[in-house]
Amino acid sequence: MPQELIQTQEERQIQTTQALQVALARLIELPTADLRSRIEEELIDNAALEVSTEGEDFGEDHSLNEMEENDHAEDEADINDTYTTEPIETTDEIGDYLTEDDVPSYLLRRRDAEQSQIETPLTYGRSFYEELTEQIGEHSLSQHEVEVMEYIIGSLDSDGLLRKSLPRLADELAVYHDIETDEEELKRLLAILQTFEPRGIGATSLQECLLIQLDSPDIVSPYKEQAKRILTHYFKDFVAKHWDIVQQRMKMDDEAFKSVTHLLTHLNPAPGSVFNEDVSSSAQVVTPDFFIVVDESSQTISVLLNEDDLPDLRISPAFYDTVRQYVGKSKTLTRDQSDAYIYAKQKVESAQNFLNLIKRRNSTLRIVMQTIAEHQRDFFLEGDDESLLHPMALKDIAPKAGVDISTVSRVAASKYCQTAYGVYPLRFFFSNEMPAGSGEGVSSRKVKLALRDIIEHEDKRHPFSDEALAKEMQKRGFSIARRTVAKYRDQMGLPSGRLRK
Numbered sequence: 001m002p003q004e005l006i007q008t009q010e011e012r013q014i015q016t017t018q019a020l021q022v023a024l025a026r027l028i029e030l031p032t033a034d035l036r037s038r039i040e041e042e043l044i045d046n047a048a049l050e051v052s053t054e055g056e057d058f059g060e061d062h063s064l065n066e067m068e069e070n071d072h073a074e075d076e077a078d079i080n081d082t083y084t085t086e087p088i089e090t091t092d093e094i095g096d097y098l099t100e101d102d103v104p105s106y107l108l109r110r111r112d113a114e115q116s117q118i119e120t121p122l123t124y125g126r127s128f129y130e131e132l133t134e135q136i137g138e139h140s141l142s143q144h145e146v147e148v149m150e151y152i153i154g155s156l157d158s159d160g161l162l163r164k165s166l167p168r169l170a171d172e173l174a175v176y177h178d179i180e181t182d183e184e185e186l187k188r189l190l191a192i193l194q195t196f197e198p199r200g201i202g203a204t205s206l207q208e209c210l211l212i213q214l215d216s217p218d219i220v221s222p223y224k225e226q227a228k229r230i231l232t233h234y235f236k237d238f239v240a241k242h243w244d245i246v247q248q249r250m251k252m253d254d255e256a257f258k259s260v261t262h263l264l265t266h267l268n269p270a271p272g273s274v275f276n277e278d279v280s281s282s283a284q285v286v287t288p289d290f291f292i293v294v295d296e297s298s299q300t301i302s303v304l305l306n307e308d309d310l311p312d313l314r315i316s317p318a319f320y321d322t323v324r325q326y327v328g329k330s331k332t333l334t335r336d337q338s339d340a341y342i343y344a345k346q347k348v349e350s351a352q353n354f355l356n357l358i359k360r361r362n363s364t365l366r367i368v369m370q371t372i373a374e375h376q377r378d379f380f381l382e383g384d385d386e387s388l389l390h391p392m393a394l395k396d397i398a399p400k401a402g403v404d405i406s407t408v409s410r411v412a413a414s415k416y417c418q419t420a421y422g423v424y425p426l427r428f429f430f431s432n433e434m435p436a437g438s439g440e441g442v443s444s445r446k447v448k449l450a451l452r453d454i455i456e457h458e459d460k461r462h463p464f465s466d467e468a469l470a471k472e473m474q475k476r477g478f479s480i481a482r483r484t485v486a487k488y489r490d491q492m493g494l495p496s497g498r499l500r501k
Contacts, residue, residue: 019220020353020357022217022218022220023353023357024357024360024361024364025217025218025406025407025410026218027357027358027361028361028364028365028407028410028411029410029411029413029414031287031289031414031415031416032287032288032289032306032307032308032310032415033287035310035361036309036310039310039311039313039358042354043313046347046350046351046354047316047319047347048315048316048319048344048347048348048350048351049313049314049315049316049351049354049355050313050314050315050316051311051312051313051314052311052312052313052314128156128158128160128272129153129154132153132156132193132196132201133149133150133153134427134430135196135197135427136149136150137392137393137427137430137431138393138394138408138409138412138427138430139192139393139394140393140394140395141189141192143484144179145185145189146444147177147179147483147484147487148173148179148181148185148186148189149189149192149193150487151169151172151173151177151179152169152186152189152190152193152202153193155169155172156201156202156272157272158272158273159269159270159271159272159273160198160200160201160202160203160209160270160271160272160273161202161203161204161205161206161209161270161272162190162202162203162204163204166183166186166187166190167183169181169186170182170183170186177483178483179483190202190204194212197413198268198271199212199213199215199216199218199271200212200213200267200268200271201271201272206239206269207231207235209269209271210231210264210267210269211228211231211232213267213268213271214227214228214231214267219263221259221263222259223256223259223260223263224263226250226252226256226260227260227263227264229250230246230250230260230264231264233249234246234249234250237249238264243257243261286416286423287306287416288306288416288417288418288423289305289306289365289415289416289417290303290304290305290306290365290369290415290416290417290418291303291304291305291306291417291418292304292373292380292417292418292419292420294380294381294419294420299381301370301373301374301377301380301381303366303369303370303373305362305365305366306418307362313354313355313358315348315351315352315355316351319344319347319348319351320348322340322341322344323341323344323345323348326338326340326341327341364403364407364411365411367401367402367403368397368401368403368407368408368411368412369411369417369426370401371397371400371401372392372397372426372429374400375390375392375396375397375400375429376388376389376390376392376429378390379429380419383420383421386446386449387446387449387450389429389431389446391431391444392429392430392431393430394408394409394412394430411426412426412427412430413426413427431444444488447473447478447480447488448488448491448492450473450476450478451469451473451485451488451489451492452492452494454469454472454473454476455469455489455494455500458500460500460501461501462501463497463498463500463501464497465496465497466482466485466486466489466496466497467482468497469482469485469489469497470482470484470485473485
């Protein structure tokens with residue numbers, strides 16, 4: 001039997017697991033207000049995605065892949081499912097009950113949380129130094145390493161770059177702060193600092209700053225390697241904007257080179273500029289991403305996502321009907337029908353991926369915040385008392401939540417939770433561990449509270465020196481050095497003993 005070679009062409013949209021993971025990471029990092037904008041962008045970009053009308057029932061989720069299995073069948077399968085996403089839970093569920101006494105307690109707690117003030121004024125001025133030192137708590141560093149890291153941060157220029165040499169930093173730490181370190185340790189800590197947000201912070205040159213940003217997993221571009229090559233080998237021409245020379249040396253066509261230059265020119269040469277150096281005294285409106293609801297009777301802590309004003313999304317029935325109409329008939333479709341089928345299928349698949357990512361984002365945020373709440377259980381149950389906060393780093397939360405450390409970092413970034421006592425940034429709950437007299441670790445925040453209490457109750461006619469404060473702290477079970485006392489006192493804005501007199 002003669003063999004016949006048959007060539008067929010099939011157009012199929014493929015999204016790699018890596019691309020979906022990057023997309024999920026970006027959604028996880030978005031606070032509620034920015035997620036709203038991201039959803040609006042997706043609604044504009046993808047005609048197959050739309051806002052569902054309140055009260056409509058569109059059935060259960062149905063995988064596009066299941067429909068595609070019928071694409072090679074001779075007859076069209078009888079498909080009755082529709083594309084939707086699970087509706088966002090709201091307190092409309094309460095309307096299904098005759099009286100409020102019949103409503104389950106968890107629905108009442110949810111309603112009360114949703115009816116609380118969504119946008120809460122919060123005076124939250126943050127300096128360049130504070131924003132970066134706050135991120136130290138997300139890493140497991142010793143007290144010595146924290147002190148060195150804080151000095152490195154304090155040595156950054158206003159644009160976020162470090163222009164002091166490492167030997168000079170080591171000398172300054174030894175001479176002025178009695179802290180011994182070496183160039184190897186400084187390099188290691190600087191590498192950690194360069195993972196802080198925004199990317200590029202802590203770079204020692206503009207070239208390194210841009211390369212650090214390109215190494216970020218958030219930047220997904222097929223021209224990433226070419227951009228890094230330009231920065232590595234043709235940096236002077238790049239800075240001088242000798243584009244024709246760079247293009248010639250890179251041997252790239254106009255279209256590809258245009259994409260590379262677009263990527264390079266959208267990097268931030270001064271990442272420190274995103275911070276506001278002036279601590280604002282004006283009230284800033286903060287939208288909480290979570291509501292923490294405490295049931296005092298059962299001593300349980302519930303975490304609710306702030307889904308206010310976020311639309312319920314679904315896949316357009318019109319696009320679904322197009323896919324259903326042509327599925328299983330690929331051999332008999334005209335060219336126009338085939339184009340319409342492929343277009344609708346791609347849009348539906350993209351919309352379905354987006355809906356699934358939103359679900360995974362919400363699920364991840366809930367479990368991470370719930371794990372944080374359980375770790376800081378005493379604080380949430382007992383009220384607004386910072387002394388009840390336990391030392392907590394990213395590595396403490398990640399394994400319990402079943403996620404990667406970087407995921408915890410993304411959840412904690414730029415997000416807030418609202419409790420009955422106020423609104424807190426999630427980074428508020430992360431702090432370093434310091435040794436106590438009992439041998440157990442305590443939060444650095446608790447140490448500061450104890451120090452403040454000693455100063456507030458000292459004899460103002462004979463205030464304590466830093467050395468005396470260190471001894472008083474030791475009496476309370478906190479073994480810290482005089483220089484640590486001075487550093488914490490400065491951070492809290494408290495003057496020296498001579499000026500407190």
